[in-house]
Amino acid sequence: MYLLLIGVFAVQGAAVFRMPETVVRRPGAFASMVPELAAPPGVxxxxxxxxxxxxxxxxxxxxxxSLGPALARHLxxxxxxVMAGLGLFLLAATGALSxxxxxxxxxxxxxxxxGVLLAAASLATFTAIGAGSAPGLFAGTFVAGVGFGAGIQGAIRTVVAHALPGERTGVMPVLFVVCYLGMGVPSVLAGTLVVHGGGLVATARQYTLFVLVLVxxxxxxxxxxNRSTPRSGR
Structure with a gap:
């Protein structure tokens, strides 16, 4: 009964105090949800x-x-x-704090x-895989998390600082596409190599070397x- 009364009063209050809409409806709602990719000259x-x-x-x-959980179990x-998920926890926790x-x-x-931390993490992980050391793998994951947070923070801030406020809606999706390609493409290729190539350990070592060269x-x-002055003042 009380809930019914509350609902009636709420509807009446909404009808009495409803403000007229000040925005004119325009077509193109679905088109506005299409991501805009842009790289202005200044960026x-x-x-x-x-x-x-x-x-x-x-x-x-x-x-x-991708390979971390299976590798942790193997080593x-x-x-x-818990052992399989420990590496991802370390990566996420240290990355957020970093x-x-x-x-x-x-x-x-x-x-x-x-970059320096990620290179050190790749070397530590490569060494741990060769030595068959699970603690070494987790140590490398910890360092990777710190490097992950530092690298992401620095890279995004570097680009955004050169983008004017009106350009950021097109620049940020470009950064996200690069991030997702970096995470997805090597992982898919590594999974294919695990199944059809040299197996988990060999693929993991090749992957870490690839990341090391890339970093x-x-x-x-x-x-x-060359360094350039940010246009946005940040």
Whole structure:
């Protein structure tokens, strides 16, 4: 009964205090949901410098998300679900904390720090796989998480700082496409190699070497890229 009265009063109140709509309905609602991809001239230099780092960062994240759980079980000799998911937890937790910590670091320095940490994580993971060490794998995952947060934070801030407010709706989707390609394409290829190639361990070592080369190339490219003044003032 009380709920019914409350509902009646709510409907009456909405009818009494309803404000007239001030926006005119226009066609094109579905078209407005289509993502806009744009790389304005003032953003292209920063985008060129950040794209390899974004791809490499998410490629390493894709490794820990695709091969990581099976590799953790293989190296530890345990069928525990906790053991399989521990690496992803470490990556996500350290990545989130790292993104907060590196939020005060200049974007370019954040990207370079992320590259160094990701290279160290790739080497640690490669060594751990060769030694059959599960603790070494998790240590490499921890370092990868720190590098992930630093690299993502620095790369996105670098590009956004060069985009004017009206350009960001087209620039951000470009960054997301690069991130998803970096995470998805190498992971799918690695899964194919696990099944039809040399198996889990061999593919994992090849994957880490691939990421290492990618990160080093991205870091060198960043160092060789000329610095420019942000247009947005950030």
């Amino acid at each position: 292209r230099g920063a985008l060129f410098a950040a794209t390899p780092m974004l791809f490499a960062t998410w490629a390493l994240a894709g490794f820990h998300g 530890s000799g345990s069928d525990s679900t 993104a907060l910590l590196f939020g005060r670091v200049p974007p370019r320095a954040g990207m370079l720090s992320g 080093v190339a991205a870091s060198i490219g960043l160092l060789l890229t």
